Structures are given as structure tokens and as C-alpha cells.
Amino acid sequence: MLPNSEIVIVGGGAVGVGCAYALARAGHTDVLVIERGDDVGTVTTAQGAGLCGQVRDSVERTRLAMHSVATFRELQRSEVPPDWHEVGSLRVALSERRAEEFRRMKAAADAAGLETEFLDRAEARRRWPLMNFDATAAVLWCPSDGYMTPRHVAASYRHNAARLGVRFATATALEGIELRQGRVAGIRTNRGTAECRTLINAAGANAYHVARLAGLELPIFPVRHEYYVTVPMEGLTPDLPCFRVPELTLYGRVRDGGLLLGGWEPRSLSQDPRSFSPDNEPPPVVTDWPVLDGFEASFTGLLPTSRPAQKSWVGKGWPTFTPDGRFLIGECSGVPGFVMACGCNAHGISGSGGIGKLLVESLFDPHPGDYVRSLSPNRFLGSTPDWSESRRQAAHVYETYYGV
Ligand SMILES: Cc1cc2nc3c(=O)[nH]c(=O)nc-3n(C[C@H](O)[C@H](O)[C@H](O)COP(=O)(O)OP(=O)(O)OC[C@H]3O[C@@H](n4cnc5c(N)ncnc54)[C@H](O)[C@@H]3O)c2cc1C
Known part of the structure; x- marks a missing residue:
């Protein structure tokens, strides 16, 4: 039987378990996380490259990422750490225009x-001794950036939230939401029902479907993303900084002695969330070798030794994008008690600490700041989304991820 709880979180990815930890740290421990998989962090989170960068285009977004790093440091000292490596990062500009950015x-x-x-x-x-910086216009160093192992991040949040009193129910799928006089009153799952006052939708690529159960239509689009990892290469040690080369739309780090290289292709592949079943994830991603080969070819100028290396692993999945490239955090005005924590625009792991903090602020601070209010899902409610235009916009956010 599921316990009645003040707050139910749907989805045990980095965002859901990160929110559970943030709530518990803020003293809200009457929380139940339900996850339909057998463990937390097994879907999009498990595929993440694990980079965490704090240098952003606005002070608020920078602070959000800084809070995440503070959270990873804190968790790293716990019994179940997220495998946080604070190796720093290099952001490489190849033109004066980019250096200006x-x-x-x-x-x-x-x-x-x-x-x-x-x-x-x-x-x-x-x-980064193997990298060729001859053609660079500027290199920006951030010493407190780093990387982690995404599944360990989820496990760490789970362990530390549970220690504070949060309950977890895996193999438990949300099937319905009970509304009483228009507000959230409970959940129906494959393992029975439970009462709650607040339901937090952290269902990742299924966030659209969970919102539908509350009668809400929110434009949240899974967009395919991929990276590869090479077999171990001479000179690649785990302490080398992460790197980002916006003009090549590439990012990377060392993983298991090999090179992890990911990127943002100019023609994306997105899903209309109405096209797949609420009971499933989006269709499995088929590795797109021409795209990955393109990443490799672009990167050879900077790291000549990387070209012939064999690939040992491809990370791939469906992170979600919103039409304006901003998170969805906060309560939906039409359905009191129904709260969104999704639409992470491929920042859900690195952003998880900061997202949790903003979620707590949106729910419990009597005067939430302008930034968290700007992330309210209400900006998309009130009219039926124009699906094709919203999808085009979300795809554009992906395709111009490193746009100036
Ligand atoms: C190739 C790749 C590389 C990436 N690299 C990075 C990176 O370096 N840094 C970074 O920050 N982000 C990265 N991302 C993005 C990151 O993985 C996502 O933003 C993040 O994992 C989203 O977390 P989530 O909790 O929202 O979703 P998920 O991890 O997908 O979790 C959602 C959970 O909800 C559950 N669920 C869905 N429906 C139901 C239901 N009805 N009932 C119960 N449970 C349900 C699912 O089973 C799932 O476990 C990358 C993504 C990909 C694909």
C-alpha cells in the first residue's frame, strides 16, 4: 500500500529526486517519490554526459548552476556520493565575436x-596538453566546474533524501490524478491509491502526459541528443577539465580514460509528445553515426589524436525542450496543487540542485523572486498550444544551443 503524503513527486530522474532532496533539506519530509522503473535515474538521466557548467548568459542562471555545484559538493561528502569531480572547465572561442560573448x-x-x-x-x-589552442581567440576557465556520473547523482539524491525521511516507491506508475473541487487530492497508480495535497510532475519526456491527467496541455518536446565515448587514449586522465567549443557546437570531457564528445546538430530530431503512449518513453534512439562522425570531424582540428580512436559507447536519449528554452517550475494556476518541475532543456542533471532550490522557493516562499516566477508554467496555459509552432521553437532552442 502507498502511504498518504503531503507531496507526491512523479518521476525518479535527476530532477524528481533532486527536488525530493531539496524539499527534505528545507524541512518538508512528508514526501513520496513514485517511479515506474525498478530504480531511480534509469531513463534520460542514465544517458547524461554528466557535465556541469556554471558560466551562463545571465546572473540568475549562473546562480542556479552555482547552487547545483554546492549541492554536489555536499552530496560528495555523504555515504553515497554522486562521483563529483571538480576539475574545472575550458570554454574555447574561435572568433572575436565569440570572445566578446x-x-x-x-x-x-x-x-x-x-x-x-x-x-x-x-x-x-x-x-589540456593534447589540445591545440593555436586558432583560439579566447579561453575562459572556470575552476569550480566539473562532471559526475549521472546514475550516481540520482542514487545519491535518493539515499540522502531517504535519510531525511522521504519515501520512495519504485515499479509504481502514475495512472490517474484525483481532483477534489478542482485541486489535487490524490493519485492512482498500478499499486493502489494515495492521498496528497501537492503533486510534482518530474516525469521527464512523459511530463506532457502527466499534465494531461490533470487536464492541462503543456508544450514539452523530447529532442534527441547524443554523444560518444572513445576507447581509452594515451594522455587522457580523469583530472583534465571539461571543455566547450560553442562555434563547433561541441562539449566533452574524459570518461573512463577515453574522450566523451557530444554536440548539438543544426537539424534536430524532435517528438510530438502526443505521438507516443503515456505508458512508454519515446521510441528508442537509433544511433545516428553521420551526426556523431560530424562531431568527430569538427573536433579533429583541436584534438588531432582523437580522430582514429574507436568508439566504445554512445549516450543517447530524449531530453525535453520548451518553446522558450526555459525550465517549467511551479504550480499551475488552473489546478491548485499541481506543480511542474521539468522542461530542462538538457540541463536536468547539472541543474538539479538549483531546480530543487527554485521549486522550494516557488512553493513555500511567500515572495518568490522574479526569476522563479518567470519559470512558471502559467506562461503556456490559458490557450491551446499551437503545436507545430511550439515544436519548431523548441527545436530551434536545441539547434541554437550555443548561439550568440
Ligand atoms: C545524450 C545526453 C547527454 C546529456 N548530457 C547532459 C549533461 O552533460 N548535463 C546535464 O545536466 N544534462 C544532460 N542531459 C540532459 C539530462 O539527461 C536531462 O535533462 C535529465 O536527465 C532530465 O531528468 P528528468 O528527471 O527530468 O528525466 P528522466 O531522467 O527521464 O526521469 C523521468 C522519470 O519519470 C519516470 N516516469 C515517467 N512517467 C511516469 C509515470 N507515469 N509514473 C511514474 N514514473 C514515471 C520515468 O520512468 C523516468 O525515470 C543529457 C541528455 C542526453 C540524452
């Missing part, structure tokens, strides 16, 4: 209190 990002970092520094080529080479 980096200067604006550095100004946002300075205002947020995040330490960053421009490196000259010799210093950049010292930090």
Missing part, C-alpha cells in the same frame, strides 16, 4: 560571485 558571460559570472579567468594559450595548453 565570453566577456559578457564573465561579467555575469563576476556579478554572481563565480570565479572565472581568461587564460592565455600557454596556460590553456598546460591544462
Whole structure:
């Protein structure tokens, strides 16, 4: 039997379990997380590349990412750590226009209190000896960026939230939402019913379907994303910084002694969430080798030794995108008690700590700040979405991820 709970979270990915941990840390422990898989963190989260970058285009987004890093540091000291490696990151500009963008990002970092520094080529080479920085216009270094192992992140949140009193029910699928006088009153699942006052929708690529159960239509689009990992290569040690090369739309890090290289292709593949069943994830991603080969070819100029390396693993899945590229966090005005925590625009793991904090602020702070209010799902409610236009916009967010 499922326990009645003040708050039920649907979805045990990085976002759902991260919210559970944030709620518990804020003293709200009457929380039940339901996850239809056999464990937490097995769907999109398990596929994540695990990078966490804090340098962003606004002070608020920088602070959100900084809160995530503070959370990973805290969890790293616990019995079940997220495998957090604070190795720093290099952001590489290949043109003066991009360098100008980096200067604006550095100004946002300075205002947020995040330490960053421009490196000259010799210093950049010292930090990533195999990389060729000859053609770079600027390299921005952030010493407190890093990477983690996404499944460990989910396990760490689960362990530490449970320690504080949060309950978890795996192999438990949400099938219906009980509304009483228009507000959330309970859930129906394959393992019985439970009462609750608040339901948090952290169902990732199924967030659209869960919102439908409450009678809401929210434009949340899964967009395919992929990276590859090579077999171990000489000179790749786990302490090398993560890197991002926006002009090549590439990012990467070292993983298991090999190179993890991912990117954002200019022509994306998205799903209309109405096209697949609420009972399933979107269709499995078939590895798109031409796209991955394109990443490899673009990167060879910077890391000549990486080209012939064999691939040992492909990460792939359906992170969700919103038409305006912003998270969906907060209660839906039409259905009191129904709360969104999704639409992560491929930041759901690195953002999980900050998303949890914003969620708590949106629910319990009598005067939530402008930033969290700007993420309210209400911006998409009130009229039926124009599905084809919304999908085009969400795809555009993906395709211009590193746009200036
Ligand atoms: C290739 C790739 C690389 C990526 N790299 C990064 C990265 O480096 N850094 C980063 O921050 N992000 C990265 N991302 C994005 C990141 O993986 C996602 O943003 C994040 O995992 C989303 O977490 P989530 O909890 O919203 O979704 P999920 O992890 O998909 O979790 C949602 C959960 O909800 C459950 N669920 C759905 N419906 C129901 C239901 N009816 N009842 C019960 N449970 C239900 C599902 O089983 C699932 O476990 C990457 C994604 C991909 C695909």
C-alpha cells in the first residue's frame, strides 16, 4: 500500500529526486517519490554526459548552476556520493565575436560571485596538453566546474533524501490524478491509491502526459541528443577539465580514460509528445553515426589524436525542450496543487540542485523572486498550444544551443 503524503513527486530522474532532496533539506519530509522503473535515474538521466557548467548568459542562471555545484559538493561528502569531480572547465572561442560573448558571460559570472579567468594559450595548453589552442581567440576557465556520473547523482539524491525521511516507491506508475473541487487530492497508480495535497510532475519526456491527467496541455518536446565515448587514449586522465567549443557546437570531457564528445546538430530530431503512449518513453534512439562522425570531424582540428580512436559507447536519449528554452517550475494556476518541475532543456542533471532550490522557493516562499516566477508554467496555459509552432521553437532552442 502507498502511504498518504503531503507531496507526491512523479518521476525518479535527476530532477524528481533532486527536488525530493531539496524539499527534505528545507524541512518538508512528508514526501513520496513514485517511479515506474525498478530504480531511480534509469531513463534520460542514465544517458547524461554528466557535465556541469556554471558560466551562463545571465546572473540568475549562473546562480542556479552555482547552487547545483554546492549541492554536489555536499552530496560528495555523504555515504553515497554522486562521483563529483571538480576539475574545472575550458570554454574555447574561435572568433572575436565569440570572445566578446565570453566577456559578457564573465561579467555575469563576476556579478554572481563565480570565479572565472581568461587564460592565455600557454596556460590553456598546460591544462589540456593534447589540445591545440593555436586558432583560439579566447579561453575562459572556470575552476569550480566539473562532471559526475549521472546514475550516481540520482542514487545519491535518493539515499540522502531517504535519510531525511522521504519515501520512495519504485515499479509504481502514475495512472490517474484525483481532483477534489478542482485541486489535487490524490493519485492512482498500478499499486493502489494515495492521498496528497501537492503533486510534482518530474516525469521527464512523459511530463506532457502527466499534465494531461490533470487536464492541462503543456508544450514539452523530447529532442534527441547524443554523444560518444572513445576507447581509452594515451594522455587522457580523469583530472583534465571539461571543455566547450560553442562555434563547433561541441562539449566533452574524459570518461573512463577515453574522450566523451557530444554536440548539438543544426537539424534536430524532435517528438510530438502526443505521438507516443503515456505508458512508454519515446521510441528508442537509433544511433545516428553521420551526426556523431560530424562531431568527430569538427573536433579533429583541436584534438588531432582523437580522430582514429574507436568508439566504445554512445549516450543517447530524449531530453525535453520548451518553446522558450526555459525550465517549467511551479504550480499551475488552473489546478491548485499541481506543480511542474521539468522542461530542462538538457540541463536536468547539472541543474538539479538549483531546480530543487527554485521549486522550494516557488512553493513555500511567500515572495518568490522574479526569476522563479518567470519559470512558471502559467506562461503556456490559458490557450491551446499551437503545436507545430511550439515544436519548431523548441527545436530551434536545441539547434541554437550555443548561439550568440
Ligand atoms: C545524450 C545526453 C547527454 C546529456 N548530457 C547532459 C549533461 O552533460 N548535463 C546535464 O545536466 N544534462 C544532460 N542531459 C540532459 C539530462 O539527461 C536531462 O535533462 C535529465 O536527465 C532530465 O531528468 P528528468 O528527471 O527530468 O528525466 P528522466 O531522467 O527521464 O526521469 C523521468 C522519470 O519519470 C519516470 N516516469 C515517467 N512517467 C511516469 C509515470 N507515469 N509514473 C511514474 N514514473 C514515471 C520515468 O520512468 C523516468 O525515470 C543529457 C541528455 C542526453 C540524452
